[in-house]
Amino acid sequence: MRVLGIETSCDETSVAVYDSETGIVAHEIYSQQTLHAAYGGVVPELASRDHIRKLLPMVRGVVREAGGRESLQGVAYTAGPGLIGALLVGVAVGRSLAWAWGLPAVAIHHMEGHLLAPMLEPVPPAFPFLALLVSGGHTLLVRVGGLGDYDILGDTLDDAVGEAFDKTAKALGLPYPGGPALEALARGGDPARFTFPRPMTDRPGLDFSFSGLKTHVLQTLCRSDASPQARADIAAGFQQAVVETLAIKCRRALRETGLRQLVIAGGVGANQALREKLQAVVDEEGAALFYPRLEYCTDNAAMIAYAGWLRLARGERCPASFNARARWSLASLR
Amino acid sequence: MRLLALDTATEACSAALLVEGEVLERYEVAPRRHAELVLPMLESLLDEAGLSLSRLDALAFGRGPGAFTGLRIAAGVAQGIALGAELPVVPVSTLAALAHGAFRERGETAVLAGIDARMGEVYWGIYRGVEAGVMECVGEECVCPPQVVPVPPGKGWFGAGTAWACHGEILARRLGPRLAAWAGDSLPRARDIAVLGAGLYRAGRAVDPAQALPVYLRDKVVAEKADATDRGRE
Ligand SMILES: Nc1ncnc2c1ncn2[C@@H]1O[C@H](COP(=O)(O)OP(=O)(O)OP(=O)(O)O)[C@@H](O)[C@H]1O
Numbered sequence: 278m279r280v281l282g283i284e285t286s287c288d289e290t291s292v293a294v295y296d297s298e299t300g301i302v303a304h305e306i307y308s309q310q311t312l313h314a315a316y317g318g319v320v321p322e323l324a325s326r327d328h329i330r331k332l333l334p335m336v337r338g339v340v341r342e343a344g345g346r347e348s349l350q351g352v353a354y355t356a357g358p359g360l361i362g363a364l365l366v367g368v369a370v371g372r373s374l375a376w377a378w379g380l381p382a383v384a385i386h387h388m389e390g391h392l393l394a395p396m397l398e399p400v401p402p403a404f405p406f407l408a409l410l411v412s413g414g415h416t417l418l419v420r421v422g423g424l425g426d427y428d429i430l431g432d433t434l435d436d437a438v439g440e441a442f443d444k445t446a447k448a449l450g451l452p453y454p455g456g457p458a459l460e461a462l463a464r465g466g467d468p469a470r471f472t473f474p475r476p477m478t479d480r481p482g483l484d485f486s487f488s489g490l491k492t493h494v495l496q497t498l499c500r501s502d503a504s505p506q507a508r509a510d511i512a513a514g515f516q517q518a519v520v521e522t523l524a525i526k527c528r529r530a531l532r533e534t535g536l537r538q539l540v541i542a543g544g545v546g547a548n549q550a551l552r553e554k555l556q557a558v559v560d561e562e563g564a565a566l567f568y569p570r571l572e573y574c575t576d577n578a579a580m581i582a583y584a585g586w587l588r589l590a591r592g593e594r595c596p597a598s599f600n601a602r603a604r605w606s607l608a609s610l611r
Numbered sequence: 612m613r614l615l616a617l618d619t620a621t622e623a624c625s626a627a628l629l630v631e632g633e634v635l636e637r638y639e640v641a642p643r644r645h646a647e648l649v650l651p652m653l654e655s656l657l658d659e660a661g662l663s664l665s666r667l668d669a670l671a672f673g674r675g676p677g678a679f680t681g682l683r684i685a686a687g688v689a690q691g692i693a694l695g696a697e698l699p700v701v702p703v704s705t706l707a708a709l710a711h712g713a714f715r716e717r718g719e720t721a722v723l724a725g726i727d728a729r730m731g732e733v734y735w736g737i738y739r740g741v742e743a744g745v746m747e748c749v750g751e752e753c754v755c756p757p758q759v760v761p762v763p764p765g766k767g768w769f770g771a772g773t774a775w776a777c778h779g780e781i782l783a784r785r786l787g788p789r790l791a792a793w794a795g796d797s798l799p800r801a802r803d804i805a806v807l808g809a810g811l812y813r814a815g816r817a818v819d820p821a822q823a824l825p826v827y828l829r830d831k832v833v834a835e836k837a838d839a840t841d842r843g844r845e
Contacts (some may be wrong), residue, residue, distance in 0.1 A: 369691065377664055
């Protein structure tokens with residue numbers, strides 16, 4: 278079975294075709310990063326305007342690359358959570374295309390796509406597993422029992438990890454998006470020069486809080502001479518604090534649940550220091566670490582096509598009446 | 612000539628099927644429910660006429676101006692259907708549709724079509740009815756405060772659309788003796804888009820599905836970020 282996937286929830290336009298026998302057969306991602314860079318963040322209206330211009334030619338190209346419309350058996354599109362105007366472009370095009378083709382359609386939760394992305398790798402995890410979902414808008418520890426079986430074990434009480442990276446990067450004068458730039462800066466820094474808190478690690482539970490850390494960075498920066506070396510040291514100290522905080526909670530969650538597989542998903546999952554630290558944690562715990570290739574870490578349609586296939590294969594169908602949801606809880610899925 | 616049309620540019624959501632000069636229509640004033648309603652409306656029209664998409668010549672949609680998110684729903688649906696059913700697309704102005712509505716309902720042939728654009732502005736178009744199914748734009752459509760809308764030559768002009776409901780007094784003062792009457796309660800409808808679309812199709816104005824794009828008129832969206840985000844939530 279082959280499924281066309283469409284993703285337009287934020288600032289990436291992406292289209293893919295997943296084949297249940299052979300995996301992803303065509304995949305394109307267009308990033309609007311340069312469009313928004315001048316504004317220091319995503320401008321929702323500009324994002325929507327760009328999606329409606331770029332999406333259809335990409336659908337055409339990807340379908341052609343996959344061998345044409347005849348090979349497809351369904352259409353999946355991200356229906357939330359995300360920017361409502363941006364989401365609606367992908368939903369409107371995807372749902373209408375399926376309608377005209379006479380194919381079944383299914384609306385996908387963006388975070389479910391991220392959770393399942395490691396299943397696209399040659400050595401995928403098996404259900405049940407523990408997932409650390411870290412992106413610009415989310416910081417979740419989830420027990421994934423199977424498709425639609427998501428138990429949220431931990432969540433952030435304030436900022437998401439990606440948000441903390443972005444805000445800290447901004448304070449350090451780095452360009453948007455800040456995560457990758459901060460990681461690069463941290464490479465030349467001494468993480469031990471300044472000490473940062475490991476928020477909420479001294480009490481039980483699996484929740485996170487990152488807003489205090491961001492404030493701490495600002496204060497440290499003000500008290501320092503703000504030289505290039507001081508900035509690099511702050512970046513390194515901040516990154517280490519975040520990585521260690523996430524690692525402590527992952528270790529705790531592995532022990533509490535008895536799960537032996539840990540998955541990292543979402544944009545912050547691209548962070549090399551985080552991957553290395555979590556590899557050390559699973560090695561010590563006798564568990565295994567899984568993460569999607571870089572291309573499937575940030576927003577992409579491959580994971581949407583894949584999740585779409587799972588749901589279509591289970592017999593799910595969306596009616597002709599469509600919609601998108603800016604907010605949509607992962608735990609509400611079945 | 613067989614053509615399917617849709618419009619989700621304003622608070623109204625509508626769909627129409629034109630078959631050899633006869634029009635079937637679905638129309639509902641349903642703010643924020645366009646996504647829910649539009650495909651079922653199209654489906655019920657095809658069912659009623661016993662037609663499939665493959666029997667159509669073209670697809671027309673209200674390309675704007677109007678609410679940004681609504682425009683993209685219409686364009687996105689038009690793109691998806693047109694690509695899927697291999698149909699050409701005819702983008703139709705929502706201001707032309709308003710003008711055509713005044714022609715259809717009241718025989719007006721000189722229409723000042725205006726849609727409330729919020730933030731103290733209106734979307735504005737000056738239209739002349741040339742013959743049944745053809746409305747010609749005099750000058751260019753624009754977005755501007757009602758105090759400074761472009762003014763047409765001559766007399767006997769009829770004002771149509773929500774711009775007149777919101778700024779009727781100001782517009783009437785601006786138009787002076789050129790204005791004959793106005794009504795602010797009409798919204799663009801798919802039945803007018805269908806008829807205008809058929810005319811444009813015959814004139815060779817159909818485009819590839821990838822060119823089925825909104826015409827926003829308002830392009831300074833970043834300085835007006837608050838409004839853009841606001842509209843995005845519609
Ligand atoms: N190497 C990195 N190190 C740290 N953070 C990173 C790195 N690469 C990307 N990020 C961060 O990941 C986030 C983007 O991830 P992603 O695209 O998955 O999330 P999003 O779409 O912004 O949010 P969500 O998916 O929750 O709606 C940004 O905050 C970015 O700074």
